[in-house]
Amino acid sequence: MLSGLYAFPLTPLDEQQLHLGAFTQIIGRLAAAKIDGICVAGSTGSYAYLSREERALLAKLAVEAAQGIPVMVGIGANRQRDVLQHLDDAQQAGAASVLLAPLSYQPLSDSEVFGLYQAVSQASSVPVCVYINPRTTHFDFSDALLTHIASLPNIASVKFPGVAAEQREAARLAQYWRGQLPEQVSLGISGDAxxxxxxxxxxxxxxSVLAGLYPETCKVLLRSAQSESGEINKQLEPVWQLFRQHGSLRVVAAMALLAGLTPCDGLPRPLQPVAENALAEIRAVMERLQW
Amino acid sequence: MLSGLYAFPLTPLDEQQLHLGAFTQIIGRLAAAKIDGICVAGSTGSYAYLSREERALLAKLAVEAAQGIPVMVGIGANRQRDVLQHLDDAQQAGAASVLLAPLSYQPLSDSEVFGLYQAVSQASSVPVCVYINPRTTHFDFSDALLTHIASLPNIASVKFPGVAAEQREAARLAQYWRGQLPEQVSLGISGDAxxxxxxxxxxxxxxSVLAGLYPETCKVLLRSAQSESGEINKQLEPVWQLFRQHGSLRVVAAMALLAGLTPCDGLPRPLQPVAENALAEIRAVMERLQW
Structure with a gap:
């Protein structure tokens, strides 16, 4: 079962190129932290802005640099044809699993989204994680649709968006979904806050987005949540605030630049880096956390 | 000034290939109808599902088949780098103008959308149409942002989504925008209903989506609107109903198949054709209209 801590590293890039040295350095940090998995070309890895060739190269380099830690690869695209190509490329690169959100230009029906997961389920020889992200995909899974998709072969995990701010409500949701989904399908949370x-x-x-930069901190948070100690989550609240305000991608891109891990703002245009005053706030938060 | 009737043809395709013979036949019908312009690789042309090479080829074939009628080419993409490449390709193909919607995966700020249009405005040597389509892009232009973008060089038209169902309200909007936007920027309507x-x-x-298949009917509607005679619009109401229910792309794709203009359902997966009962409704509407 997919479990524990999966980190979503940035893809350092500018309008001319991918910065592959910086990318493998970031993957190396994650490998050294011995987390449970690394997901390249996720949302934080800007997959929706990259070409097929770029995505295939990132998958290959990540598997090489991950030192045996399982690598998950994002395979989402507007068109099913492209999703299946990304799946092929990920498998050839040695991906341990793949991540799929239902991207589209035309709004999708439930039947169309089911058809997409069905095609990928049939074509995949590795576990597939169903990625729910209404903020970027503008698609909402009904409970019935998600349950239907989760019954397909190779579906191994669901990446839920952050919805329950309180432990009690999260426990209720976990219990509900544990009753709905096949037992081999793990319940995943995104939205670091x-x-x-x-x-x-x-x-x-x-x-985790933050684990892509600070895996050790996130390991501590994971363990503290498992023992229900909330102290570190309170300490990280200023980070979650920044994520809410600017989007986690823009914040970790700024953090990576400030930490000297990337040579540029790292965002594909038209995305722009945060403004100067927000950058100063981010710097202050990093200093307080001794990052 | 861009004005009159611009048709948005389908791009006939299946999972294996573009059907270029069917495409040029459809363009030929539009050329024969002597409409004011043809926009290839618009939403109805499934631009967001096509590769750079496919889009460049469609632009080239359309210019050749259009017999001198101006060809507009859709250049939208998630990434600005790709938008600028599509712009280059369109210009090299002989496009008379280009169409740009602010696509994205990460939600965009006003400043990011302005930056995108500014970059395209600077790089373009042909008129640019600002494409507002919140249903597919999930971006809403504020009045201030649209006015700001419209002041950039080369911005020639705004393609508004259908909002005003009544002539009086549409006239109020037309008057408002005529006062806001530079006089060379034409006011365009989409949403055929x-x-x-x-x-x-x-x-x-x-x-017009419908004009991509039935340009003569749409010419009649345009003239009747200019003389404020509403009869033909009432006759077409069953078509607008179908568009509202299934999305115009799925309906015109079905119509093209029924009319023998395309050899397949023509929709890029995961998009699926309308169900059998909807197909029967579409066939009945076409028979009533003698299409």
Whole structure:
């Protein structure tokens, strides 16, 4: 079962190129931290802005640099044809699993989204994680649809968006979904601000943006949630505030630049880095946390 | 000034290939109808599902088949780098103008959307149409942002979504925007069900899905709106109903198949054709209209 801490590293890039040295350095930090998995070309890895060739290269380099830690690869695209190509590329690169959100330009029906997961389920020889992200995909899974998809072969995990801010509500959701989904499908939480409550409430896996930069901190948070100690989550609240305000991608991109881990703001245009005053806030938060 | 009737043809395709013979036949019908312009690789042309090479090829074939009628080319993409490449390709193909919606995966700020149009405005040597489509892009232009973008060099038209169902309200909007936007920027309407009211209310150009298949009918509607006769719009109401229910792309794709203009359902997966009962409804509407 997919469980524990999965980190979502940035893909350092500018308008001319990928910065592959910086990328493998970031993967190396994650490998050294011995987390449970690394997901490259996730949302934080800007997968939706990259070409097929770029995504295939990132998957290959990540598997090489991960020192045996399982690598999950994002395979989402507007078109099913492209999703299946990304799946092929990920498998050839040695991906241990893949992550799929239902991207689209035209709004999708439930039947279309089911058809997409069905096609990928059939074509995949590795576990598939169902990625729910209404903020970027504008698609809401009904409970019935998610349950239907989770019954397909190879579906191994669901990456839920952050919804329950309190442990008790998260526990209720975990119990509900444990009753709905096949037992081999792990319950995953994203939205780092919600991770503590979800893990304390019984979710199995934390799909973490922050862990892409600070895996050790996130390991501590995961353990503290498992023992229901909330101190570190309180300390990280200023980080979650920044994530809420600017989007986690823009914040970790700024952190990576400030930490000297990337040579540029790292965001694909038209995305722009945070403004100067927000950058100063981010710097202050990093100093307080001794990052 | 961009004005009159612009048709948005389908791109006939299946999971294996583009059907280029069917595509050029559809363009030929539009050329024969002597409409004011043809927009290839618009939403109805499934641009967001096509590769760079496919889009460049469609632009080239359309210019060749259009017999001198101006060809507009859709250049939208998640990443600005790709938008600028599509712009280059469109210009090299002989496009008379380009169409740009602010696509994204990460939600965009106003400043990011302005930056995108600024970059395209600077790089373009042809007129640019600002494409507002919240249903597919999930981006809402504020009045201030749209006015700011419209002041950039090369911005020639705004493609508004259908909003005003009544002529009086459309006239109020037309008057408002005429006061806000530079005089060379034409007011365009999309959402075919709203075209009659908008043109009767003073909009300059109809960006039409239906005209991609039935240009003569749409020419009649345009003229009738200009003379404020509403009869044909009432006759077409069953078509607008189908568009509202299934999305215009799925309906015109079904119509093209029924009319023998395309060899397949023509929709990029995961999009699926309408169900059998909806297909029967579409067939009945076409028979009533003698299409």
């Amino acid at each position: 919600y991770a503590w409550a979800a893990i304390a409430g019984g979710f199995d896996i934390w799909y | 709203y075209a009659w009211a908008a043109i009767a209310g003073g909009f300059d150009i109809w960006y």
